[in-house]
Amino acid sequence: xxxxxxxxxxxxxxxxxxxxxxxxxxxxxxxxxxxxxxxxxxxxxxxxxxxxxxxxxxxxxxxxxxxxxxxxxxxxxxxxxxxxxxxxxxxxxxxxxxxxxxxxxxxxxxxxxxxxxxxxxxxxxxxxxxxxxxxxxxxxxxxxxxxxxxxxxxxxxxxxxxxxxxxxxxxxxxxxxxxxxxxxx
Amino acid sequence: xxxxxxxxxxxxxxxxxxxxxxxxxxxxxxxxxxxxxxxxxxxxxxxxxxxxxxxxxxxxxxxxxxxxxxxxxxxxxxxxxxxxxxxxxxxxxxxxxxxxxxxxxxxxxxxxxxxxxxxxxxxxxxxxxxxxxxxxxxxxxxxxxxxxxxxxxxxxxxxxxxxxxxxxxxxxxxxxxxxxxxxxxxxxxxxxxxxxxxxxxxxxxxxxxxxxxxxxxxxxxxxxxxxxxxxxxxxxxxxxxxxxxxxxxxxxxxxxxxxxxxxxxxxxxxxxxxxxxxxxxxxxxxxxxxxxxxxxxxxxxxxxxxxxxxxxxxxxxxxxxxxxxxxxxxxxxxxxxxxxxxxxxxxxxxxxxxxxxxxxxxxxxxxxxxxxxxxxxxxxxxxxxxxxxxxxxxxxxxxxxxxxxxxxxxxxxxxxxxxxxxxxxxxxxxxxxxxxxxxxxxxxxxxxxxxxxxxxxxxxxxxxxxxxxxxxxxxxxxxxxxxxxxxxxxxxxxxxxxxxxxxxxxxxxxxxxxxxxxxxxxxxxxxxxxxxxxxxxxxxxxxxxxxxxxx
Numbered sequence: 001x002x003x004x005x006x007x008x009x010x011x012x013x014x015x016x017x018x019x020x021x022x023x024x025x026x027x028x029x030x031x032x033x034x035x036x037x038x039x040x041x042x043x044x045x046x047x048x049x050x051x052x053x054x055x056x057x058x059x060x061x062x063x064x065x066x067x068x069x070x071x072x073x074x075x076x077x078x079x080x081x082x083x084x085x086x087x088x089x090x091x092x093x094x095x096x097x098x099x100x101x102x103x104x105x106x107x108x109x110x111x112x113x114x115x116x117x118x119x120x121x122x123x124x125x126x127x128x129x130x131x132x133x134x135x136x137x138x139x140x141x142x143x144x145x146x147x148x149x150x151x152x153x154x155x156x157x158x159x160x161x162x163x164x165x166x167x168x169x170x171x172x173x174x175x176x177x178x179x180x181x182x183x184x185x
Numbered sequence: 186x187x188x189x190x191x192x193x194x195x196x197x198x199x200x201x202x203x204x205x206x207x208x209x210x211x212x213x214x215x216x217x218x219x220x221x222x223x224x225x226x227x228x229x230x231x232x233x234x235x236x237x238x239x240x241x242x243x244x245x246x247x248x249x250x251x252x253x254x255x256x257x258x259x260x261x262x263x264x265x266x267x268x269x270x271x272x273x274x275x276x277x278x279x280x281x282x283x284x285x286x287x288x289x290x291x292x293x294x295x296x297x298x299x300x301x302x303x304x305x306x307x308x309x310x311x312x313x314x315x316x317x318x319x320x321x322x323x324x325x326x327x328x329x330x331x332x333x334x335x336x337x338x339x340x341x342x343x344x345x346x347x348x349x350x351x352x353x354x355x356x357x358x359x360x361x362x363x364x365x366x367x368x369x370x371x372x373x374x375x376x377x378x379x380x381x382x383x384x385x386x387x388x389x390x391x392x393x394x395x396x397x398x399x400x401x402x403x404x405x406x407x408x409x410x411x412x413x414x415x416x417x418x419x420x421x422x423x424x425x426x427x428x429x430x431x432x433x434x435x436x437x438x439x440x441x442x443x444x445x446x447x448x449x450x451x452x453x454x455x456x457x458x459x460x461x462x463x464x465x466x467x468x469x470x471x472x473x474x475x476x477x478x479x480x481x482x483x484x485x486x487x488x489x490x491x492x493x494x495x496x497x498x499x500x501x502x503x504x505x506x507x508x509x510x511x512x513x514x515x516x517x518x519x520x521x522x523x524x525x526x527x528x529x530x531x532x533x534x535x536x537x538x539x540x541x542x543x544x545x546x547x548x549x550x551x552x553x554x555x556x557x558x559x560x561x562x563x564x565x566x567x568x569x570x571x572x573x574x575x576x577x578x579x580x581x582x583x584x585x586x587x588x589x590x591x592x593x594x595x596x597x598x599x600x601x602x603x604x605x606x607x608x609x610x611x612x613x614x615x616x617x618x619x620x621x622x623x624x625x626x627x628x629x630x631x632x633x634x635x636x637x638x639x640x641x642x643x644x645x646x647x648x649x650x651x652x653x654x655x656x657x658x659x660x661x662x663x664x665x666x667x668x669x670x671x672x673x674x675x676x677x678x679x680x681x682x683x684x685x686x687x688x689x690x691x692x693x694x695x696x697x698x699x700x701x702x703x704x705x706x707x708x709x710x711x712x713x714x715x716x717x718x719x720x721x722x723x724x725x726x727x728x729x730x731x732x733x734x735x736x
Contacts, residue, residue: 036476037497037516038496038497038498038499038516039478039498040498041478041479041480041481041495041498042478042479044481045440045479045481068498072499075499075500076481076498076499076500079483079500079501079657080480080481080482080483080501081481081482081483082440082480082481082482083481097402098402098403099402099403099559099560099597099600099631099633099644099647099648100402100403100559100560100565100633102402102647103559103560103561103633103635103639103644104560135441135482136400136402136441136482136484137400137401137402137403137404137405137441138215138441139215139399139404139405139408139441139442140215140216140219140253140405141253141403141404141405141557141559141565142216142252142253142254142256142559142565142566142567143216143219143220143253143254143256144559144565146219151443152219153215153216153218153219154219155216155219155220
């Protein structure tokens with residue numbers, strides 16, 4: 001390709017229009033929630049609902065778009081148990097540790113799952129297939145002891161048969177069903 | 186919607202329902218959903234269509250019927266015979282239900298109790314679990330479809346609001362005060378008084394906030410109301426707003442209850458479309474609307490000032506009071522935070538009158554209370570009983586005892602803020618005062634039953650661990666005191682504890698009770714203190730022998 005500019009034949013052509021910037025979903029999300037006062041927690045729920053956790057870069061972007069300091073975001077994200085700072089595995093196993101479940105052996109169930117999956121509570125398996133966590137009472141005490149996997153509840157579990165739960169998960173493959181977002185009105 | 190239209194719509198819906206000969210109401214709360222309730226409903230509808238019975242039989246989802254350990258439940262109502270209740274239904278049994286019970290009933294037969302395949306799935310409605318209940322808060326659970334506004338209208342829905350719109354704010358507060366309704370979140374503060382105090386604060390902006398955080402482990406009363414009768418809570422909030430001249434409403438629901446959030450949002454949309462929420466409510470010219478906010482897994486956010494901080498998008502740390510939220514709440518505006526169960530009572534009280542409500546219960550604890558019976562109890566689930574009923578009646582008659590050959594050792598009421606009540610005190614009537622005198626409290630309604638195989642120390646350690654973990658960390662008595670007591674209890678559990686440790690536990694507990702910023706810290710020592718009061722031998726037998734004990 002010639003590097004010399006042929007001055008006599010240069011034709012001014014309109015610069016091609018740049019392809020419209022794809023709207024960054026975090027910015028869109030922030031715009032939606034910015035209108036509502038104090039809606040940082042709702043925005044973070046929305047964000048975690050999309051990405052599965054709250055990555056640092058996303059938190060920074062959200063902070064800039066919502067005019068909230070990153071420190072404030074981290075204050076909130078580290079206080080509330082719900083928010084994850086690391087990407088969890090595909091199937092999030094939430095073992096209920098409420099009183100009724102505790103009395104019926106949720107500790108035993110949790111330890112059995114830790115052994116089965118070779119992880120500690122609060123960790124994901126290296127292949128990112130499972131994430132194991134103890135959670136506070138899910139309010140299904142009539143079905144104690146239970147675990148919820150991506151929102152699907154498995155009740156009246158046998159606490160000595162944690163492998164059974166893993167089998168059920170592989171059979172059902174429960175994933176969070178996208179439901180209508182909470183309206184920002 | 187004009188006020189008169191409420192009756193017209195209600196009558197129209199009732200006529201629609203009565204066009205069916207049989208109605209099958211299938212519990213579709215979270216618990217039963219997880220056991221296949223949605224599939225059961227789909228299968229029932231498919232079977233009816235295939236057998237061309239769908240014009241005669243209506244199938245609806247409904248709210249929690251209470252006997253959760255035997256769910257999913259289906260209640261059959263018909264014109265020709267008494268109701269039949271089915272339990273432990275699996276989706277594959279839909280055909281059997283139609284063939285063996287519904288079809289014969291349509292054909293004129295009377296089914297006392299099903300036989301054959303369904304015999305084990307029949308629940309006697311005449312048993313104490315059902316007959317001893319007094320369902321006010323839960324009256325629509327098991328009866329109406331929570332996803333249809335019209336079904337709520339059939340039984341007087343929004344008529345309470347209609348009445349309130351003709352009264353002054355002061356009159357509404359007085360009605361609530363006369364009823365004797367007390368906060369059902371646990372503290373038991375008179376609702377009418379709380380409203381009146383907020384009403385008196387003059388301001389352009391005022392908030393009514395529904396506390397749907399229900400953080401007590403082992404409690405699911407509020408969840409069942411939000412999922413099973415969302416309009417009752419909305420109506421209660423609207424009446425509360427009129428009572429205090431409030432301008433904005435907020436539902437704060439914990440994130441662990443997605444179905445409750447969904448049902449409330451759906452109910453709000455329906456109410457807006459019908460002119461019951463939003464602009465020109467019931468043609469009165471009054472405008473009021475709601476926002477829904479989610480919690481994010483923090484028990485402390487059930488405390489009203491921490492809840493307010495959470496709505497403001499901050500860490501859920503409480504604030505010192507005074508100033509109380511009634512004076513300075515959300516964003517600095519006067520706010521009133523009410524529990525879900527309290528609000529569900531409000532519409533019934535407006536509809537039927539303060540005296541009707543005050544006619545049940547004891548002299549200082551009026552009305553009913555919803556309890557979540559869990560733990561080592563045969564009839565695991567949700568019950569609503571009149572105040573004044575004894576604990577023994579709840580645990581043994583309604584609950585059926587342990588259901589095994591083990592004996593009931595004690596119950597725990599009030600969650601992490603409550604206390605143990607040993608079996609020999611079960612003849613105590615249920616009321617705020619009585620339970621407090623026993624060293625426990627009413628709490629939100631969680632009632633955990635333990636048997637003689639369970640360890641009291643272990644249970645109180647569980648609660649203590651919970652409080653230490655959930656402590657927001659703002660004030661030293663709770664943050665440090667809780668950890669210290671837990672450490673000492675662990676020593677006792679391990680067998681290295683001493684009598685001195687018990688003395689220190691009591692001392693630190695007293696400090697927490699007196700100096701903590703909020704009720705989490707103030708009540709965190711309750712379980713351990715009540716356990717020491719009633720079950721001290723369980724502690725002392727684990728202590729180091731005196732001769733070898735070192736300070």
